[in-house]
Amino acid sequence: MSTRSSKPTRRRLALPVLLAGSVASLILGLGLSPTVAAFTAQIRNTVDTAATGTLIMQETNADGSVICNSTDGGSVSTNAATCATINKYGGNLTMVPGQTVSTDIKIKNTGTAAAKAFSLTPGTCTQSNNGTPNGTATNLCATMTLVVTSGSTTVYSGPLSGFTAKVDILAKTGASSVAAGATVPFTFAVTLPSSAGNTFAGLQVSQPLTWDFSTDA
Incomplete structure (x- = not known):
């Protein structure tokens, strides 16, 4: 009686097992390390900034030799200054009847933002003595007249006492x-x-004027 060898059977069983193991390893490897290609696109923004502008007013006399800035009061945080070096009524203290004194000034926006509102607000005209002797008239503000122009536009025309409203x-x-x-x-x-007579001699007037810019119309 002949005896068959079991070695070929073992080889036939071992080969499928080996192949199955290799396939499993390959699948596992592909799952951990994908190599599939893809299209990509990207935009990177490197300039993303925002900043605030400034609104600064500058007043100068006719030849620009005298300058007042709204920041003269300290900084742009306050942005309001008093200018006592530009006298818009001329500062002539020796005027005589029939005389007109004209003063040219310029208002400039030296900031970076546009002013969408621009106004001139007069204060109350007051009368006082100009040295001695003095006339007895008490209505110099109502007698003296003022004409304010900007180019060909008349901003105000009338007595100083009537210049009371914001323009x-x-x-x-x-x-x-x-x-x-x-x-x-x-x-x-x-x-x-x-028409002013001796009763108006030795008197003077004073009236504060305030300019305003605003970015809010």
Whole structure:
């Protein structure tokens, strides 16, 4: 009786097992290390900034030799200053009847933002003595006249005592704004009428004026 060897059977069983193991390893390897290609696209923004502008007012006399800035009061945080070096009524303390004193000034936006509102607000005109002797008139503010012009536009014309209301400069001139770097010229002409007699001698008037810019129309 012949005896068959079991070795070929073992080889036939071992080969499928080996192949199954290799396939499993290959699948596992592909799952851990994918090599599939893809299209990609990207945009990187490197300039993402925001900043605030400035609104600064500058007043100068006719030849620019005297300058006042809204920041003279300290910084742009306050941005409001008092200018006592530019006298828009001329500062002539020896006027005589029939004389007119004219003063040219310029208001400039030296900031980086446009002024969408621009106004001139007068204070109360007051009368006082100009040395001695003095006349007895008490109505110099109502007697002296003022004409304020900007180019060909009349901003105000009348007695100093009647100059009491805030003036919208943009509405008067028809402009929509005062752009950054733009300059607006003004002329102030003060007249002592020829009808004024000795009772007006030795007197003077004073009236504060306030300019305002705003980015809010």
